[in-house]
Amino acid sequence: MSVEAREKRQPWILLSPALTAVGLLLFVPLVFIVVYSFWLRTATGADQAGFYLDNWNEALTDPFYRDILLGTLRIAAITTIACAVMGYPAAYFIARSRGNKALLLLLLMLPFWISYIIRTMSWINILGVSGAVNWALLNLGIVSEPVQMLYNEPTVILGLVHFLLPFMVLNVYVALEGIDVSLEDAACSLGSTRWQAFREVTLPLSLPGLAAGGLLCFVLSAGTYITPLVLGGPTDAMFANLVFEAIITQLNWPLGSALSLMLLAVLGTLVLIYNHYLGMGQLMKGLG
Amino acid sequence: MGWQLIRAYTLLVYLFMFLPVAVVVLLSFNASQFGSFPMTGFSFRWFVELAGNDAILRAFQTSIILGALTALISTTLGVLASLALVRYEVPGRNLISTLLIAPILVPEVVLAVALLLFLNFLSINKSFFLLLMGHVIFTLPFVILVVQARLVGIRRDYEEAALSLGASPVQAFFQITLPLLAPAVFAGMLFAFTISFDDITGTLFWKPGGVETVPTQIFAMLRNSISPEINALGTVMIFLTVGLPLIGLAIARRMAMQRGS
Numbered sequence: 001m002s003v004e005a006r007e008k009r010q011p012w013i014l015l016s017p018a019l020t021a022v023g024l025l026l027f028v029p030l031v032f033i034v035v036y037s038f039w040l041r042t043a044t045g046a047d048q049a050g051f052y053l054d055n056w057n058e059a060l061t062d063p064f065y066r067d068i069l070l071g072t073l074r075i076a077a078i079t080t081i082a083c084a085v086m087g088y089p090a091a092y093f094i095a096r097s098r099g100n101k102a103l104l105l106l107l108l109m110l111p112f113w114i115s116y117i118i119r120t121m122s123w124i125n126i127l128g129v130s131g132a133v134n135w136a137l138l139n140l141g142i143v144s145e146p147v148q149m150l151y152n153e154p155t156v157i158l159g160l161v162h163f164l165l166p167f168m169v170l171n172v173y174v175a176l177e178g179i180d181v182s183l184e185d186a187a188c189s190l191g192s193t194r195w196q197a198f199r200e201v202t203l204p205l206s207l208p209g210l211a212a213g214g215l216l217c218f219v220l221s222a223g224t225y226i227t228p229l230v231l232g233g234p235t236d237a238m239f240a241n242l243v244f245e246a247i248i249t250q251l252n253w254p255l256g257s258a259l260s261l262m263l264l265a266v267l268g269t270l271v272l273i274y275n276h277y278l279g280m281g282q283l284m285k286g287l288g
Numbered sequence: 289m290g291w292q293l294i295r296a297y298t299l300l301v302y303l304f305m306f307l308p309v310a311v312v313v314l315l316s317f318n319a320s321q322f323g324s325f326p327m328t329g330f331s332f333r334w335f336v337e338l339a340g341n342d343a344i345l346r347a348f349q350t351s352i353i354l355g356a357l358t359a360l361i362s363t364t365l366g367v368l369a370s371l372a373l374v375r376y377e378v379p380g381r382n383l384i385s386t387l388l389i390a391p392i393l394v395p396e397v398v399l400a401v402a403l404l405l406f407l408n409f410l411s412i413n414k415s416f417f418l419l420l421m422g423h424v425i426f427t428l429p430f431v432i433l434v435v436q437a438r439l440v441g442i443r444r445d446y447e448e449a450a451l452s453l454g455a456s457p458v459q460a461f462f463q464i465t466l467p468l469l470a471p472a473v474f475a476g477m478l479f480a481f482t483i484s485f486d487d488i489t490g491t492l493f494w495k496p497g498g499v500e501t502v503p504t505q506i507f508a509m510l511r512n513s514i515s516p517e518i519n520a521l522g523t524v525m526i527f528l529t530v531g532l533p534l535i536g537l538a539i540a541r542r543m544a545m546q547r548g549s
Contacts (some may be wrong), residue, residue: 011376018369018388018428025425026391026399029406036405086301093298111305113529115486117503118522121510122308125315125519132311165305194290223395225489230510240397240489248493253405260401264394271393 030264037257047254055258065242069262072239075153076222079160083217084210086161087168091209094169095176108173111166120159120230127155151233159231160221167220168213175209176202208278215274219267239263313526316519334520344521347505351485354416354501358423358484359477365424366431366476367469373432374439392429399426400493414496422494423487427480434479438472471540478536482529 037055040048059065094104111119126132127149134146149155179202187197225240232238243263246256319329338344369388372378391399400422407418446468450460466473488503495504502525509518 007376011372011378014368014372014376015378015384018365018432019384021365021425021428022388022390025403025421026394027387029402030394030398032406032409033402036409086304089294090298090301093294107302107306110530111309113482113533114309115503115506115522115525115529117486117488117506117510118312118525119309121506121518122312122522124510125311126308162305162308165301169301219393219395223397225397225492226507230507240395243397243401244492247401247404256401257405260398264398267395268393 033257033260036254037261039254041252041254045251055255058255059258059262065259065262068237068242069239069266072222073266075157075160075238076218079157079164079221080214080217082157082161083165083168084214087165087213088172088210091169091172091176095173096181105173108166108169116163117226117230119163120227123155123159123162123231124150150231151236153232153236156228156232156236156238159227160224163227164217164220167216171213171216172206172209175206175212179205211274211278215270218270222267223263309526312519312522315516316523318516318519320516334516335524337517338520338524341517343500344502344505347500347502350499351501351503354419354423355481355484357420358427359480361420362424362427362431362480363435363473363476366428366435366480367473370432370435370439370472374436375444388432389429391426396426396489397493400490404493414494416496416499419491419494419496419499422490423484426487426490427483430483431476431480435472435476438475439469442468442472471544474536474540478533482533485529 036047038051038053040050040052040054042048094101094108097104124131128134129146129148129150133149134143137143138146183201183205184194184197187201188194192200222238223240224238225244228236228238228241239259240263243256243259246252246259250256314327316334317330317332318327319331319333320327373381373385378384403422403425404414404418407421408414412418447460447464450464451457455463485501486503487501488507491501491504492507495501500508502521506518506521509515509521
């Protein structure tokens with residue numbers, strides 16, 4: 001074999017294990033559940049192969065599923081907005097700070113390493129019946145009985161914001177870091193106020209980062225399964241909980257496939273729209 | 289004035305991120321019987337109880353074995369793929385990158401369902417193997433991103449020099465390239481281990497009955513009530529997932545610095 005031909009083949013040899021893994025463990029299974037969603041779970045518990053529209057009919061027309069899907073998207077939207085509102089100024093501070101930037105960044109990375117389940121359950125210590133807030137309220141004489149503040153939709157959103165905020169801050173920070181500070185100074189020297197300079201120069205230039213952070217927050221919160229179980233009440237199920245119910249509890253795998261694909265379709269569309277306008281580059285920068 | 293406001297706001301954001309976690313650590317040392325406020329004294333009793341809890345020790349064992357195997361497989365696949373993407377002109381490079389990153393873009397629940405049902409169709413039931421495959425596939429993109437970022441900074445000259453001095457490609461790889469890659473490999477493994485160790489969503493779908501990892505064990509314990517033992521377990525986890533990587537980072541930096549001098 002010529003040296004050139006070997007040069008050509010080598011990268012494919014190096015890539016083949018990873019590509020095979022992604023193919024066999026992700027893409028083929030995804031195609032498989034598309035097919036599976038048209039099968040039918042019969043009363044005996046066996047699957048009937050074929051082309052039945054029953055699962056799709058149920059998943060798409062049952063108001064129960066529709067309401068929970070809409071509720072899930074609403075929770076994801078509120079979470080994303082809250083992350084943006086809380087995260088943007090913080091990212092701006094880190095990017096423009098002349099102080100200990102490395103320490104601030106390290107602190108920002110720390111939550112990624114702290115277990116998600118621990119961070120989620122930590123709110124029980126704060127807001128629970130015997131948590132810090134109730135203890136303070138009781139001691140201050142503001143309430144005479146502990147107040148149950150947990151297990152509702154706001155606490156689910158609180159938990160999600162707590163989990164996802166670092167993703168937002170990091171993405172906005174990466175975008176802000178790439179903007180020349182002197183641009184704002186130039187705007188100011190030409191007569192605009194600090195706030196105007198920020199609004200008309202820095203903010204528009206940082207929008208790709210905000211969008212990348214927003215996409216991550218939205219997709220991750222819309223797919224969440226644990227947070228509503230730990231911090232939500234019985235009526236706060238999100239769409240991923242329905243999928244789990246169908247697959248693990250009811251063992252109705254064809255229906256579970258259809259529900260999974262519905263979630264994938266909604267969130268996948270968002271990712272595609274994002275990719276069309278902004279490309280994956282910004283997202284990869286924020287993740288790497 | 290405006291700047292002071294942003295500073296105060298940022299401080300609040302950091303407090304929001306860390307205060308609840310700090311409370312977990314604080315309460316884990318609480319001597320009180322119920323492990324909630326107020327703090328009645330300093331005690332290690334919950335850690336002692338933790339050390340005697342067989343279910344938790346088993347969960348730790350499972351998580352560590354699973355995380356180590358995941359890190360090994362995922363990093364091997366990831367380093368090879370990253371080498372190809374960084375070192376060679378591959379046609380369709382962007383498409384390949386996107387395909388390899390895809391497991392991050394698919395919601396974890398969907399990935400979990402697809403893998404579970406497909407492998408079940410192939411008669412591979414819920415098992416440790418299924419769990420391992422699942423963890424490999426969703427850690428792989430992170431490993432590739434991290435390793436690629438590190439690889440870009442490593443020049444090829446040394447490898448080429450070795451080859452021109454008569455080393456075989458295999459010799460050159462193991463004696464020159466791999467040592468240079470060590471920090472990237474190390475970072476990839478650490479990252480894969482941490483993600484695997486922390487995973488719960490996929491794990492709940494894939495784990496066979498009776499097998500628990502640390503996060504699923506905590507989750508199961510939470511369903512009863514929050515006990516101080518969970519806070520103690522949380523503290524141990526925080527130390528393992530924050531303390532160990534920080535130490536690792538310091539070692540990696542040291543290795544890189546020694547090489548640089």
